[in-house]
Amino acid sequence: MSGKPKITITLVGRKGERGCHRGHRVGDSFDFDTERGKLCPMAMHVAFPYVDILRYGGSVPGSGDPNVCLFCCPDVDVINVFRIERNAG
Template structure:
């Protein structure tokens, strides 16, 4: 069974994420559950996580390399690295 890992790689801007997310945190998406994550970040990650969970790829990524996605906060932006893992 596959799962998608969303790992925070960077928090851009001056200050902290309003939801308290920090670099190094990891969140797991599976076919059965979504992680407890800020609703704005979750909204930004649901579609790409679904693509990866269902075996899809992104044309700009070579092979299975991770892709970067960000929450929509223009002041304090949290950047996530998404990749698929087989359990």
């Protein structure tokens, strides 16, 4: 990869019974560099280590795709499932 890769965080599923207290809906997508302030701080807290791994050339074990990983928000009432994608910069 040349330059800094683009990181996109997309809400891809929901496992909890209640709606997101931040108002996120499945399909919402955020550019890490320009829109991370729009993402729920609890979800961002979980996402950040994965973003760092992908941004600096690593891959998340078990993901199956070296440019993608999934994580869940820590709100047990909501349990939003997010996908982080690394794209060439």
